[in-house]
Amino acid sequence: MARWCNVKVLKFSIGFGNPIFTFRLGKDQTAFVISAVPLGGYVKLLDENNLESNEKIKKNDIKRAFNQQPLIKRFLIVAAGPLINIILGIIIFCFIYMHGSLQIKPSISDLSVSSEAYQKGLRVGDDIVLLDGLEIKSIEDLNISLKTHPQVFKDVYLKREGKLIHIKNLFWTNEIKVFPYGLPILIQSIEANSIAEKIGLRIHDEIVMVDQIPVKNIPDLIAIIQNHWLKSFDLTIKRENIIQYIHIDKELFEGKVDKKRIGVVLGYDENVIKAYLVEVKRTFGDSIKKSFAQTFTFFNLTLTTLKNLFIQKADLKDLGGPLAIANMASSSFLEGIFPFIQFIGLISLNIGVLNLLPIPLLDGGYLAFYLLEFIKGKPLSNEKMMISQRVGMLILGLLTVIALYNDACRYLLGS
Structure with missing residues (x-):
């Protein structure tokens, strides 16, 4: 987009950090870089406001600087980044739907x-x-x-x-x-320091009843537990074909009023599920429709998650960083090439959606500034821009620290 708008591109980097490999191409001698940290990437444009101390702009290039462009061009250039990520995600999902999946x-x-x-x-x-x-x-x-x-x-x-x-x-x-109504509901994993861990639940336990109410599917089980929140109740489980009763005292819910979860991941027996799996392939038209629907659903899910984090209905422990992404990438790759490609599509969508959030330093923050400039008829002052960018840096810095801390606890300390 920057090239189409005749803005000079100084660098195109895949990843962040120190460059591993660099080559220059084109009349502008744009540097194409592969960097040390392979997460996302960035484009550096010629901009009079972001010059390094030893940099100078040639007179012929001033008119090609990003800050010299009209508002519509700046808006399109900034919006292009996250939109490309979203479009890539849609293309990947379309490919997966057309290829077929179980x-x-x-x-x-x-x-x-x-x-x-x-x-x-x-x-x-x-x-x-x-x-x-x-x-x-x-x-x-x-x-x-x-x-x-x-x-x-x-x-x-x-x-x-x-x-x-x-x-x-x-x-x-x-x-x-x-289906899968009526299948045994199994515990697949348990969060550290959760209610489930404290009451002695184990992986592969089958949850049979809550307060003598039989549970036949996962949504019903979640609803029953949430309806019993802040109350004492009994859980009936089957462990190694032996029925056991576990009492959950209401005192365990203290400090977990809004979360309403006991800290387990639920699922069904894979061997039983396999008998009910079919390969579904879709036409190009259906694939496009489903890809857009999936993108819209994911966008809503992201916004809901961020809202729940803000109002403390979701736990900050759920945030993950580079190690979490690497672990999920590894798991999806072990499942096969197409689950791995689907994971890449999800990551691309995630980057695109998050970048559109109106937080200073993100693309969405700059787009919000441009909308304000359009409404007011003039750009924000440098002082206000600096203050907003510091706020954005603080927000992103805190989220990054939390994500890295969670990664360290999960994958390095094992807690």
Whole structure:
């Protein structure tokens, strides 16, 4: 974008820190650099406000300096960085959707024999194929269709033992349960110093009941525990095929009023899940739509997470730095090349979204300044810019320190 706007580019760096490899290219002899810390990158433009003490600008280049450009060009140049990250993420997701991935098939896992759906002909084990002409390939497709369509489906096509079954005017209610409802809920990991650790829960424990209320899926379990928050209750678990009862005293919730979590990661038995996985490939058009939807969802999730951090509904311990990113990258790579590519897409989206936040020193902060300049008809004074940049530096510095501290605790100290 800077080149299109005829702004002189001094350096294009992949990564940060000391340069490892440098070469120059083009009429401006732009330095292309690979730096020591391979996280993101940056572009250095000619700017009269950011000159080093020994730098001088040639007269012919003054008009090509960034600070000499009209507002619209400066806005487009700054916005281009995060937008490229977001576009790259969308392209990667589109590629993943077109290539295909393993997803949970839309199977009925539980249904009362007295329900209207059962009387209509729906049965446990049926796979949903079409809902009012819309192809349903995965549980994700089914959930989207249920959210965006009326409860009554005029034409429903099911697959049962290899045969196609047609049901008309099916009223979809909460009595119809889909996979993985009913599967054993297992603890996959436990946070250090959490309530779960204090009461003696272990990895691979199966959570069966909360206060004698049976739990059949993870969302229900989370809702039940949150409804019991600040109260004493009993947890029924199965450990090595032996039923055990664990009492959780309300005193354990002190200081954790807003978090409403006991500190576990939940999941299902992978060996059981595998039997319900199907490879789903999508057309180019569907892939584009889903990629944009995924980006929008991720954008909302990022904003919600930041909001929860600010109002203390999320824990600062959840922040991760370079070691956390490296650990997730390694885990995704071990799963296969496509999970790793998907992880790269998520990181690219994350960088793009975070850079658009209106925090001074980030691209979003500069865009906010340009909007103020457009409204006021003049740029902010240098004094106000310096103050805002110091505030931005303080915010980003604190977040960086917290992330590095969390990394050290997790991966170096093992706590």
